[in-house]
Amino acid sequence: MGLQSKVAALSTRCNVELVSNQHEYVIAVVGAGPRGTSFLERLLAQVERCSPGQRRGLKVMVFDPAPHGAGRVWNPEQSSLYLMNTPAAFPTAAPSGGTRRSLPPSSCSISFLEFCAPGGFDDDAASYPTRSQYGTYLAWLNKEVSAHLRGRGVVVQHISAEVTALIPQADRYLLRTAGGEHAADAVVLALGHLETELSSGPAHLAAQADKHGLHYQGPAIPTEVDYSTFGAGQNVLVRGLGLNFFDLMIEVTAGRGGQFRLNQDPTPGRRFTYEPSGAEPRLIAGSRRGTPYRAKTLAPGFVPSGIELAHLTPRAIDELLAEHTELDFAAHLWPLIEKDIRSTCASFGGPADFDVTSCARPFQHRSWTSPQEYQHTLVKWLEDDAEASTAGADSPEKMAINALHAARLEVKKLVADRRIRMASVLRDIEGWFEPLVEGLASGPPLQRIEELAALSRAGLVEFLGPEPVYGVDSTNGAFIADSAAVQGARYHAAYMIEAMMPPNRITQAQSQLVRGMLADGLAAPAIVESGGQAHVHKGFNVTEAPHRLIHSDGTAGHIYVLGLQLSSVQWGTAIAAEAGGDIQGSARALADADAAAASVLQTLTPDAALPNLAPVLS
Numbered sequence: 100m101g102l103q104s105k106v107a108a109l110s111t112r113c114n115v116e117l118v119s120n121q122h123e124y125v126i127a128v129v130g131a132g133p134r135g136t137s138f139l140e141r142l143l144a145q146v147e148r149c150s151p152g153q154r155r156g157l158k159v160m161v162f163d164p165a166p167h168g169a170g171r172v173w174n175p176e177q178s179s180l181y182l183m184n185t186p187a188a189f190p191t192a193a194p195s196g197g198t199r200r201s202l203p204p205s206s207c208s209i210s211f212l213e214f215c216a217p218g219g220f221d222d223d224a225a226s227y228p229t230r231s232q233y234g235t236y237l238a239w240l241n242k243e244v245s246a247h248l249r250g251r252g253v254v255v256q257h258i259s260a261e262v263t264a265l266i267p268q269a270d271r272y273l274l275r276t277a278g279g280e281h282a283a284d285a286v287v288l289a290l291g292h293l294e295t296e297l298s299s300g301p302a303h304l305a306a307q308a309d310k311h312g313l314h315y316q317g318p319a320i321p322t323e324v325d326y327s328t329f330g331a332g333q334n335v336l337v338r339g340l341g342l343n344f345f346d347l348m349i350e351v352t353a354g355r356g357g358q359f360r361l362n363q364d365p366t367p368g369r370r371f372t373y374e375p376s377g378a379e380p381r382l383i384a385g386s387r388r389g390t391p392y393r394a395k396t397l398a399p400g401f402v403p404s405g406i407e408l409a410h411l412t413p414r415a416i417d418e419l420l421a422e423h424t425e426l427d428f429a430a431h432l433w434p435l436i437e438k439d440i441r442s443t444c445a446s447f448g449g450p451a452d453f454d455v456t457s458c459a460r461p462f463q464h465r466s467w468t469s470p471q472e473y474q475h476t477l478v479k480w481l482e483d484d485a486e487a488s489t490a491g492a493d494s495p496e497k498m499a500i501n502a503l504h505a506a507r508l509e510v511k512k513l514v515a516d517r518r519i520r521m522a523s524v525l526r527d528i529e530g531w532f533e534p535l536v537e538g539l540a541s542g543p544p545l546q547r548i549e550e551l552a553a554l555s556r557a558g559l560v561e562f563l564g565p566e567p568v569y570g571v572d573s574t575n576g577a578f579i580a581d582s583a584a585v586q587g588a589r590y591h592a593a594y595m596i597e598a599m600m601p602p603n604r605i606t607q608a609q610s611q612l613v614r615g616m617l618a619d620g621l622a623a624p625a626i627v628e629s630g631g632q633a634h635v636h637k638g639f640n641v642t643e644a645p646h647r648l649i650h651s652d653g654t655a656g657h658i659y660v661l662g663l664q665l666s667s668v669q670w671g672t673a674i675a676a677e678a679g680g681d682i683q684g685s686a687r688a689l690a691d692a693d694a695a696a697a698s699v700l701q702t703l704t705p706d707a708a709l710p711n712l713a714p715v716l717s
Contacts, residue, residue, distance in 0.1 A: 122156075123155065123156030123157060123158050123254070124155055124156065124157050124158070124284050124285075124702070124703055125158045125159075125160065125281075125282060125283040125284050125285075126142075126157070126158070126159045126160070126283060126284070126285050126286075126287065126699055127159075127160045127162065127262075127272070127274050127281065127283035127285070127286045127287070128159060128160070128161045128162065128286075128287045128289060129162050129163075129262045129265075129274070129286060129287065129288050129289065129290065129612070130162070130163055130170065130288065130289035130290045130291055130662075131161050131162070131163035131165070131166075131167035131168060131170060131241065131257070131289075132163070132165070132168075132169065132170020132171065132172065132173065132237070132289065132291045133170065133173065133192050133237055133291075133662075133675065134289035134291065134661040134662040134688065134692065135161065135163070135170070135287070135289035135661075136167075136168050136192050136237055136240055136241045136244070137192045137193065137661075137676070137688065137689055137692040138287050138289060138661060138692045138695060138696060139159070139161070139241065139244045139245065139248070139255075140192065140193045140205055140207060140208060140240065140244045140692070141202070141205070141689070141692040141693040141695070141696040141697075142159070142248065142696040142699070142700070143205040143206070143207065143244050143247050143248050143251070144194075144202070144203060144204065144205035144208065144693070144696070145693075145696045145697055145700050146248065146251050146253060146700070147205055147206060147247075147251065148203065149700070155703055156254070157252070157253045157254070157703065158253070158254040158255075158256065159248065159253060159254070159255045159256070160256045160258060160274075160281055160283065161245075161255070161256070161257050161258065162258045162260055162261070162262045162274070162276065163258075163259065163260075163261075164259055164260055164261045166234070166238060167238070167241050167257050167259075168234070168237040168238035168239070168240060168241030168242065169233075169234035169235075169237045169238050169241075170237075170291055171291065171292065171320055171322070171323065172230070172291065172292060172320055172322070173230055173231075173233050173234035173237055174231070174234055174322060175231045175232075175234040175235045175238055176231070177230060177231050177234070177322045178231070178322075178350065178354060179229045179231055180229075180349045180350060180353055180354055181229060181230045181231070181321065181322070181346055181349070181350075182227045182228070182229055182230065182543070182544060182546075182547070183227055183228050183229070183230055183233055184227070184342055184395070184541065184542065184543050184544065185227075185401075185675070186224060186225050186226060186227055186401075187211060187212050187215060187220075187221070187222070187223065187224055187225070187226050187227070187228050188212050188224035188225070188401070188678060189401055189675070189677055189678060190210075190211050190233060190675040190676070190677070190678065191209075191210035191211055191675070191676050191677070191678040191686075191689075192211075192236075192237055192240055192675075192676065192689075193205070193207065193208040193209060193210065193240060193689070194208050194686070194689055195208065195209060195210035195213060195678045195679055196210070196678055196679025197679045197680075197681075198676075198678070198679055198680055198681075198682060198686045198689060201682045201690070202682060202686075202689055202690065202693050205244070205247070206247055207240060207243045207244050207247055209240075210678035210679075211228070211233055211236045211678070212224060212678060214236045214239065214240075215228070215232075215236075218232075218235060218236065218239070220232050220235075224399075225397075225399055227544040227546070245257070258276065258278075258281075260276040260277060260278050261276060261277070261611075261612075262274050262275065262276055262612050263275050263276060263277070263611040263612055263615070264611065264612060264615050265286060265612060265615065265616055265621060265658070266619075267621065267656070268282070270284070271283065271284055272284075272285075272286050272657070272658070274286070284657065284702070285657040285658075285659070285699045285702065286657065286658045286659070287658075287659045287661065287695060287699070288648075288658065288659065288660045288661065288664065289661045289662050290610070290612075290613070290662065290663065290664060291662060291663060292320055292600060292601060292603070292663065293601065293603075293605075293608045293609070293610050293613065293663075294319075294601055294608070294609045294610070295318070295601040295602055295604060295607040295608055295609060296607045296608075296609060297317050297318075298602070298607070301317055301318070301597060304569065304570075304571065304578075304595065305317060307571040307573070308571070308578075308595070310573075311571065311573065311576040311577075312576065313571070313576070313577070313578060313593050313594070313595070314328055314593060314594045314595070315578075315594075315595050315596075316594075316595070316596040316597065317597050317601075318597045318599045318600055318601045318602065319597075319600075319601065320600065320601075321343050321346035321347065321350075324347075324596070326347065326350050326351055326354070328594070329351055329380040329594055330380060331377060331378045331379060331380065332379075332380065332381065333380045333381065333592070333593065333594060334380070334381050334383055334590065334591065334592035334593070334594070335351075335380045335381065335382050335383065335592055335594040335595070335596060336383050336384075336569065336578050336580050336590065336592045336594065336595040336596070337382055337383065337384035337385070337595075337596055337598050338384075338385060338386070338567075338569055338595070338596070338597050338598065338599075339384075339386055339597060339598035339599040340384055340385070340386040340388075340390065340391035340392065340598070341386070341391070341392050341537070341538075341598065341599060342392065342541075342542075342543060343598040343599050343600060344384060344391065344598040345391075345543050345547045345551070347382070347596065347598050348382065348547075348550070348551060348554065348560065349547070349550070351379055351380055351382070352373070352375075352379050352550075352554060352559065353550075355376050355378040355379055356376030356378060357373060357374060357375050357376045357378075357379060358373070358374045358376075359371040359372075359373055359374075359550055359553060360372045360373075360374055366486075367482070367485040367486040367488070367489040367490075367549075368481060368482025368483070368484070368485035368486055368548075368549060368552050369482060369549075369552070370485075370549050371549055371550055371552075371553040372553060372556075372557075373550075373553040373554050373556070373557040373559070375557060375559065379559050380594075381558075381559060381560075381561065382554075382559065382560045382561070383560075383561045383562075383563060383580065383590045383592065384560060384561075384562060384563065384598070385562065385563030385564070385567035385580060385582065386567075387565065387566055387567075388459060388460050388461075388462075388538060388565060389460075389461075389462045389477075389562070389563075389564055389565030389566075389582075389584075390461060390462070390477070390480060390538075391481075391542070391543075391548070391551065392537065392538050392539075392541060392542030392543060393484050393488075393500070393538065393539050393540075393542045393548075394484055394485060394488040394542050394543060394544065394545045394547070394548040395488065395542055395543070395544055395545065396487075396488050396491055396492075396494065396497040396498075396500075396501065397488055397489055397490075397491045397545060398491035398492045398497065398498070398501070399491075401677060401685075402501060402504060402505045402508070403491075403492060403498065403501050404492075405446075405447070405492060405498070406443060406498065406501050406502055406505050408439045408502065408505055408506060408509065409438075409439060409442055410435040410436075410438040410439045410442070411432065411435040411436055411439055411506050411509055415435060416509075416513070416518075419431050419432075420518060425518065425519065425520040426513065426518055426519045426520065426523070427519070427520060427523045427527075428510070428519055428523045428524070428527040428528050428532065429523065429526075429527045432510065432513075432519070433527070433532070436503065436506040437455070439502045439505075439506060440453055440455050440499045440500075440502050440503055440506075441453045441499070443495075443498055443499045443501075443502035444495045444496065444498065444499035444502075445495075446498075447492065447493075447494075447495040447498040447499075448493075448495050449495025449496060449498075449499065450495075453495075453496070453499050455499070455500075455503060455535070455539070456535065458496065458500070458539065459535050459538050459539055460565070461480065462476075462564070462565045462584070463565070465565075465584065466584050466585070466586070467564065467584060467585045467586065468586050469585070469586060469587055469588075470561070470585055470587060470588045472585075473562060473564055473584075473585045473588065474555065474561060474562060477555065477562045478552055478555050478556060481548055481549075481551060481552040481555070482552055484548055485545060485548050485549050485552065488545045488548070489545065500539045500540050501540070503535075503536055503539060503540055504536065504540040507536050507540065507671070508684055508685060509684075510528065510532070510670070511669070511670050511671050511684060511685075511687075512683055512684045514528065514668075514669060514670040515668065515669045515670070515683075515687060516683075517668070521627045521628070521629075521636075522627060522628060522629035522630070524627075524670065525627050525629055525634060525636070526629060528670060529670070533670075561590075563580055563581070563582050563585070563588065563590070564581075564582025564583070564584040564585035564588055565582060565584050566582060566583065566584070567580050567581065567582045568580065568581060568582070568583075569595065572591065575591065577591040577592060577593060578591065578592045578593070578594070578595045579591055580592075602637070603637055603638075603663045603664075603666055603672075603673070604637035605617070605622075605624055605637060605638065605639060605664060606624055606635060606637070616648075620650055620651035620652065621648065621650055621651075621658070622639055622640075622648050622650070622651075622658075623639070623640045623649065623650065623651045624636055624637070624638065624639065624640060624667070625638055625639065625640040625641075625667030625668075626640070636666070636667045637666055637667070638663075638664050638665060638666035638667030638668070639660055639664045639665070639667060640667060641660050641665065641667065641668060642655050643668075644690070644691060644694045645659055645691070645694035645695045645697070645698040646659060646660045646661075646665055646668065646691065646695075647659055647660070648660060657699075657702070659695040659698070659699070661688070661691055661692055661695065662688070665691070669687070672688075675688070676688040676689045
């Protein structure tokens with residue numbers, strides 16, 4: 100049965116004509132960010148469609164020390180300098196547009212863009228809103244949904260605390276916080292980003308930093324980093340030129356009083372001149388590819404019009420499945436994706452032999468005689484990227500990259516539908532396709548690339564060469580970094596920052612809750628067989644949708660999982676749901692929340708059982 104059929108089947112079973120002498124049914128939602136908020140909205144939609152009847156009491160407890168609705172990442176109080184990397188028309192935490200054909204809306208169901216005008220924000224669909232604005236929408240939605248649930252007789256309790264332990268007790272669960280213990284019949288884990296232990300390389304740098312009195316910042320959510328430790332004029336080594344880098348960049352420049360002045364006769368890539376405040380540090384940044392993530396095109400649409408996959412088609416996929424049952428990404432899908440990239444490039448006036456891997460690593464096999472030569476190369480690269488983004492559909496290269504983006508959406512569906520063998524997902528999709536597509540198609544708005552070019556021209560950002568190496572000079576007590584491709588490029592600094600999010604890997608999580616669940620066998624990581632060896636995956640071992648934790652003994656209870664920790668059965672779990680998107684693809688996060696809400700409510704009928712409650716083999 101497909102996901103849409105499962106959602107429909109669960110949604111039609113709602114019957115709350117129950118005996119009133121049983122204890123109230125309690126749902127605990129752990130995590131009040133976007134996924135937890137989507138669950139509440141889907142629960143409301145289910146409750147609003149239920150027959151009134153004689154109800155057993157229903158209570159929802161929502162736990163999160165971060166702001167409820169927004170969570171840690173989207174805190175409405177964060178700096179207005181931080182931008183989303185998707186336009187306003189894309190994100191939503193509730194069904195809107197075409198999605199409502201599959202997921203009937205609740206009385207509060209609107210997208211972010213629909214919220215913008217009444218919320219006092221710019222409602223230009225192509226604009227890039229601030230993260231605090233999206234957080235304001237999430238906080239509003241969470242508050243409205245909670246109020247409407249209460250209006251339907253549901254008790255909703257918001258608890259600003261971290262759940263540190265989850266303990267099964269007979270047919271219920273005990274949730275422990277610093278303030279006490281709470282019992283629940285079902286638990287929904289919407290944990291979001293978790294702090295993690297440092298891997299061996301960063302852990303060594305952190306240890307050396309402690310030994311020599313240096314300042315090291317590991318991977319973290321940008322809003323939780325104290326950038327004030329970087330003093331004016333001080334060198335700061337940066338590893339990573341992705342989205343977290345741009346937050347760091349803007350915080351220590353415009354956030355310290357610097358000004359980006361718009362030039363009178365701007366050309367793409369040279370629109371801004373930066374006027375320093377004098378309070379800025381000097382960022383020395385690098386990444387394996389040697390370049391930042393590429394800017395998004397100004398061509399309108401999440402996938403611009405004119406982009407059509409002629410090779411990675413449903414018919415081609417069906418034919419492959421008929422022959423192979425399970426697909427290998429590198430052998431079966433990547434050749435079709437490459438053909439679509441090249442044919443798209445040609446259809447927009449570019450060369451038919453477009454090489455996307457060279458586009459992702461433009462400086463492979465090159466060398467430079469000085470750091471100054473490399474800076475000149477990088478600034479020219481930034482200016483060219485800005486020009487291509489500004490050209491929109493007139494840039495064959497950017498349109499070819501958008502074909503790659505469109506293919507990614509199809510690959511996400513295939514992974515979630517378990518059409519690609521997990522060994523290939525681990526080896527190919529997570530191994531090399533994910534960083535390829537992120538660097539090319541998941542970049543910042545054009546504004547950020549143009550600002551970076553201005554900062555580089557002003558001498559406040561300098562780039563390391565490709566494949567940089569970071570370490571510690573114990574003799575001089577300083578971090579060091581260089582690139583073998585750039586002669587004379589050895590940099591020293593007392594500060595180093597990893598400009599990236601914590602890895603989404605449950606076995607590295609510092610969370611007491613996750614550690615305890617793993618230790619007690621309440622949860623387990625998924626195991627992937629590849630090359631005759633068993634590999635521990637980064638996500639939880641879960642059932643089919645609605646996704647429930649599979650315990651170490653192979654059984655599954657009433658603990659549902661939403662979001663990042665579903666990476667063992669989905670791919671690209673950090674991306675928000677698309678407004679109007681397909682529940683099999685870009686709006687699957689909403690379908691997951693709806694399936695969980697429907698399944699939880701089904702247990703309100705005493706003589707009905709949760710589907711698939713028999714032991715589930717991992």
